[in-house]
Amino acid sequence: MTPTRIWTPSRVVVTRSASELPHTAEILRRCVAAGVSDIDVLSGDRLTGLRGQSERETYAIAKKTLAVVVAPPSVLRPQPIPPSADWRIDLAKGCPAHCQYCYLAGSLSGPPVTRVFANLDEVLAGIGTHAGRGSITSGTAERGHEGTTFELSCYTDPLGIEHVTGSLAEAITRVGAGEYGDGVSVRFTTKFDDVADLVALDHRRRTRVRLSVNADDIAHRFEGGTARMPARIDALRRLAQAGYRVGLTIAPIMPIPGWREQYARLLADVADAVGDVDDLDLTAEIITHRFTASSKDVLLSWYPGTKLEMDEDLRTVKRTKFGGAKYVYPRETMSEMKSWFTRELDAVLPQAHLLYWT
Numbered sequence: 001m002t003p004t005r006i007w008t009p010s011r012v013v014v015t016r017s018a019s020e021l022p023h024t025a026e027i028l029r030r031c032v033a034a035g036v037s038d039i040d041v042l043s044g045d046r047l048t049g050l051r052g053q054s055e056r057e058t059y060a061i062a063k064k065t066l067a068v069v070v071a072p073p074s075v076l077r078p079q080p081i082p083p084s085a086d087w088r089i090d091l092a093k094g095c096p097a098h099c100q101y102c103y104l105a106g107s108l109s110g111p112p113v114t115r116v117f118a119n120l121d122e123v124l125a126g127i128g129t130h131a132g133r134g135s136i137t138s139g140t141a142e143r144g145h146e147g148t149t150f151e152l153s154c155y156t157d158p159l160g161i162e163h164v165t166g167s168l169a170e171a172i173t174r175v176g177a178g179e180y181g182d183g184v185s186v187r188f189t190t191k192f193d194d195v196a197d198l199v200a201l202d203h204r205r206r207t208r209v210r211l212s213v214n215a216d217d218i219a220h221r222f223e224g225g226t227a228r229m230p231a232r233i234d235a236l237r238r239l240a241q242a243g244y245r246v247g248l249t250i251a252p253i254m255p256i257p258g259w260r261e262q263y264a265r266l267l268a269d270v271a272d273a274v275g276d277v278d279d280l281d282l283t284a285e286i287i288t289h290r291f292t293a294s295s296k297d298v299l300l301s302w303y304p305g306t307k308l309e310m311d312e313d314l315r316t317v318k319r320t321k322f323g324g325a326k327y328v329y330p331r332e333t334m335s336e337m338k339s340w341f342t343r344e345l346d347a348v349l350p351q352a353h354l355l356y357w358t
Contacts, residue, residue: 067113
């Protein structure tokens with residue numbers, strides 16, 4: 001299997017405040033070891049030099065840049081994140097991948113640069129202050145065994161940047177050692193497969209790693225800069241063998257031509273990979289494709305030639321609790337896909353616990 005090329009930034013910018021923090025030294029050590037030579041410590045805390053002559057050029061510059069910044073107070077306060085976990089903890093914001101349906105489009109301000117937070121101690125402190133609180137897993141009958149859960153991948157793919165940050169390993173190790181109490185766990189989703197360092201960590205089974213998987217045609221066409229599907233499934237197996245709780249984030253599912261056959265093949269491949277793993281703890285989360293008017297505009301500016309279907313006339317409008325509108329598949333399509341996935345998952349991967357469908 002051909003190893004996935006690991007993303008390495010062409011440029012690293014460090015804000016003045018971030019440059020004074022100890023975790024920044026570790027980040028820069030890793031960047032230098034990865035061959036990054038363009039490292040700029042700014043005189044202030046405002047990021048500069050990230051815009052090009054066009055949106056497409058700005059996108060290209062941002063995607064090659066890693067910014068080391070200080071997480072503001074608003075980021076340090078854990079936020080509820082149903083139905084995934086009790087709380088959200090942000091190690092970074094922004095992602096190096098090139099997914100044409102990017103979940104972050106329209107939700108992050110400014111150029112899509114990857115910002116990693118240097119004040120890691122303060123970021124992770126929220127795990128301790130919110131342990132024992134929450135309504136998704138903490139204290140529930142169905143998922144209470146997970147303890148209070150903290151999602152690390154709402155605004156980034158932490159494994160995709162781990163070799164130049166070290167933030168993910170630090171979080172896993174601290175939680176595993178019980179630094180924030182015994183009744184907490186962290187979880188994240190990734191489309192990358194570089195898990196060699198993770199399998200060596202003393203995680204104490206307090207981390208759940210979910211591999212984001214999809215039909216071959218969708219992954220091949222719309223998920224640029226990520227690991228191929230066989231590599232992700234192999235990473236899932238390696239993590240499970242190392243004792244991690246693992247999971248599948250099947251997302252975003254789309255009713256493309258031949259979707260049943262392609263997703264059936266995907267589930268069969270996963271079943272083959274984990275069938276002989278002892279003490280397997282496997283979950284599944286299934287998310288259908290959706291978009292907003294603003295995210296569509298951003299995505300079309302980033303990927304003007306995309307073949308991703310974003311036709312409002314083919315969708316149903318779903319109102320959010322904040323008054324926004326998402327375009328989702330029609331009720332009949334959603335019902336058909338949900339029924340099929342529920343049956344197929346139960347038949348092919350009966351050991352997988354379906355956490356939610358959305």
